[in-house]
Amino acid sequence: MISIDGPSGxxxxxxxxxxxLEAIFQKYHCDFRGYAMSSLRRRLRQxxxxxxxxxxxxxxxxxxxxxxxxxxxxxxxxxxVSEMFRDPxxxxxLRRDVLPILATYPSLKIWIAGCSTGEELYSMAITLxxxxxxxxxILYATDVNEEALxxxxxxxxxxxxxxxxxESYAKAGGKGSLSDWYTxxxxxxxxxxxxxxxxxxxxxxxxxxxxxxxxxxxxxRNVLIYFDRELQDRAIALFEQSLVPRGFLALGxxxxxxxxxxxxxxxxxxxxxxxxxxAMNEPGARMNxx
Amino acid sequence: xxxxxxxxxxxxxxxxxxxxxxxxxxxxxxxxxxILAALPASFALPMVAxxxxxxxxxxxxxxxxxxxxxxxxxxxxxxxxxxxxxxxxPPDYHVLLDVDSGRRHRAGAxxxxxxxxxxxxxxxxxxxxxxxFQSAAEVLGxxxxxxxxxxxxxxxxxxxxxxxxxxxxxxxxxxDQAPARAMPEAAIASAEPQLVAPLQEITQWIIGLGTHRxxxxxxxxxxxx
Numbered sequence: 001m002i003s004i005d006g007p008s009g010x011x012x013x014x015x016x017x018x019x020x021l022e023a024i025f026q027k028y029h030c031d032f033r034g035y036a037m038s039s040l041r042r043r044l045r046q047x048x049x050x051x052x053x054x055x056x057x058x059x060x061x062x063x064x065x066x067x068x069x070x071x072x073x074x075x076x077x078x079x080x081v082s083e084m085f086r087d088p089x090x091x092x093x094l095r096r097d098v099l100p101i102l103a104t105y106p107s108l109k110i111w112i113a114g115c116s117t118g119e120e121l122y123s124m125a126i127t128l129x130x131x132x133x134x135x136x137x138i139l140y141a142t143d144v145n146e147e148a149l150x151x152x153x154x155x156x157x158x159x160x161x162x163x164x165x166x167e168s169y170a171k172a173g174g175k176g177s178l179s180d181w182y183t184x185x186x187x188x189x190x191x192x193x194x195x196x197x198x199x200x201x202x203x204x205x206x207x208x209x210x211x212x213x214x215x216x217x218x219x220x221r222n223v224l225i226y227f228d229r230e231l232q233d234r235a236i237a238l239f240e241q242s243l244v245p246r247g248f249l250a251l252g253x254x255x256x257x258x259x260x261x262x263x264x265x266x267x268x269x270x271x272x273x274x275x276x277x278x279a280m281n282e283p284g285a286r287m288n289x290x
Numbered sequence: 291x292x293x294x295x296x297x298x299x300x301x302x303x304x305x306x307x308x309x310x311x312x313x314x315x316x317x318x319x320x321x322x323x324x325i326l327a328a329l330p331a332s333f334a335l336p337m338v339a340x341x342x343x344x345x346x347x348x349x350x351x352x353x354x355x356x357x358x359x360x361x362x363x364x365x366x367x368x369x370x371x372x373x374x375x376x377x378x379x380p381p382d383y384h385v386l387l388d389v390d391s392g393r394r395h396r397a398g399a400x401x402x403x404x405x406x407x408x409x410x411x412x413x414x415x416x417x418x419x420x421x422x423f424q425s426a427a428e429v430l431g432x433x434x435x436x437x438x439x440x441x442x443x444x445x446x447x448x449x450x451x452x453x454x455x456x457x458x459x460x461x462x463x464x465x466d467q468a469p470a471r472a473m474p475e476a477a478i479a480s481a482e483p484q485l486v487a488p489l490q491e492i493t494q495w496i497i498g499l500g501t502h503r504x505x506x507x508x509x510x511x512x513x514x515x
Contacts (some may be wrong), residue, residue: 037386037389038407039407042424080409225408254365254366254367255367
C-alpha cells in the first residue's frame with residue numbers, strides 16, 4: 001500500500017513521523033530524530049502494516065502505552081541484515097594493507113560501530129585471528145538495538161546464508177575455508193566462541209552517546225547512509241575523537257567524508273575501499289571546539 | 291488530472307519538473323544509450339536512473355553510458371546533492387531522494403540529495419525502481435517526471451503510480467517497441483501514464499522537459515555545498 005501526502009514533506013505522514021520519533025526519544029531516550037527521512041518513511045510504512053495501525057499517530061499511541069511494542073518497532077528502525085565479508089575487496093585491503101600497520105602496536109582496540117547482528121564483527125574477528133592479531137585486540141561491538149546485539153553475541157546464522165558467504169571469504173583473502181570457523185547444527189552455523197574472546201558487546205547510540213577511547217580502527221560500514229547529514233557529522237566527529245593519531249576509519253563502499261565538517265581531520269588511505277586515516281596533528285581536532 | 295495531453299496523445303509543453311527518474315531492466319542499457327546520445331549538451335535537468343544489474347559485481351554502466359553521453363554520468367554516492375547530469379544507482383544499493391528533516395533544515399531552498407539504503411530487496415531487486423520512484427514522489431511531488439523503459443519484470447509499476455498520484459508526469463516506453471514488454475505493460479496498467487510512446491518520442495519529451503526548465507526561475511533550487 002502506498003500513501004502519498006504530497007510534495008516535499010510536510011504532509012500528515014511526515015508530521016506524524018517526526019512526532020513519533022520525538023515521542024520515542026522523550027519516553028525511551030532512543031534518538032532516531034537524525035535518521036534519514038527517506039528510509040524512515042519506507043520502514044515505518046512497513047511497521048504500520050506489522051502493527052495493523054492506520055496511521056503513525058496510532059502507532060505512536062501503541063508505542064507509548066505498550067512497552068512490548070518498542071522492541072518490535074526498533075527492528076524496523078534499526079536492523080540491517082548484513083553479510084559476512086560484504087565487498088570482499090574491502091576486507092582484503094584491511095587484511096593486506098591496514099593490519100600490517102596495526103600489527104606494529106603492542107595492543108589494538110577496534111570499534112565496530114553499528115554492528116547489528118554481527119556479520120561484520122565475525123568477518124573482522126576471523127581476519128584478525130588469521131593474521132595472528134586477535135589475541136592482542138579488544139573489539140567493541142556496539143549497536144542501539146539490544147536484540148540485535150544478543151544475536152551478534154550468539155553468533156548463529158542460517159546455514160544457507162553462511163554458505164553464500166564462503167566465496168566472499170575466499171576473495172577477501174581468507175586463509176582456509178569459512179567452514180573452519182563454524183559448526184553446523186540444526187540448520188544454523190554456530191560461529192566459534194573463541195572468536196568472541198576479545199569482544200565487548202555494548203548498547204551504544206551514535207546519536208547520543210560518547211566515544212570509546214584510543215581506538216586504532218573504527219569499522220562503520222553502511223550505517224551512516226541511514227543518518228541525515230547532521231547526524232553523520234556527529235558520528236564522524238565521534239570516530240575522530242575516538243581514534244589514535246594515524247588510526248583508521250573504514251566506511252561502506254558508497255559512503256564518504258565529504259559532508260563531514262571533520263573531513264580535514266582525515267586523509268584518504270584507500271579511496272576505492274573508503275578507508276581513511278586520521279591525520280597526525282590537525283589543529284582544533286576536538287568536537288567541542290567546533 | 292491530465293497533464294497536457296492533446297487528443298492525438300502527443301504531449302503539449304509539459305509542466306516543468308525539477309528532476310527526471312528513470313527505470314529500466316532487460317534491454318535498458320541500449321535504451322538509455324539511445325536517449326543519452328540524443329540529448330543536447332546543454333541539457334540541465336538532474337536525472338536519476340535505476341537499471342537492474344548484477345548485485346555482486348562492480349558496474350560498468352557509468353563507463354558505458356558516459357562514453358556516449360553529452361552530459362555528466364556518475365554513480366550515486368550517499369548524500370550527493372541532486373545536480374544536472376545523470377546519476378546511476380550502484381549495484382546492491384537502493385537509491386532514494388531525500389531532503390533533510392525539518393528540525394535540521396538550513397535556511398533557504400530545499401536541498402534535495404540522494405540517500406542510499408541496504409534495506410531488503412523489493413520485487414527481488416536492489417536497486418529497485420519502485421523505491422527510487424516512491425521517494426521521488428514524496429520529496430518532489432508534482433515536480434518530477436518518471437519514466438519506465440523496457441524490462442521483463444514489474445518493478446517500477448507501483449513507483450510510477452506514486453508519481454502519478456502526487457501530480458507528477460509519467461511516461462512509459464511502448465510495449466510493442468520495447469525489447470522486453472512486461473515492465474512497460476505493468477507500469478501502464480498501474481499508473482495510467484500521460485505518455486506511452488516509442489523511445490524516440492520519449493527522448494523528445496525529455497528534451498522538452500529540459501528546455502522548459504531552462505526558462506524557469508523559481509521552485510526548488512539545487513545547489514552544491
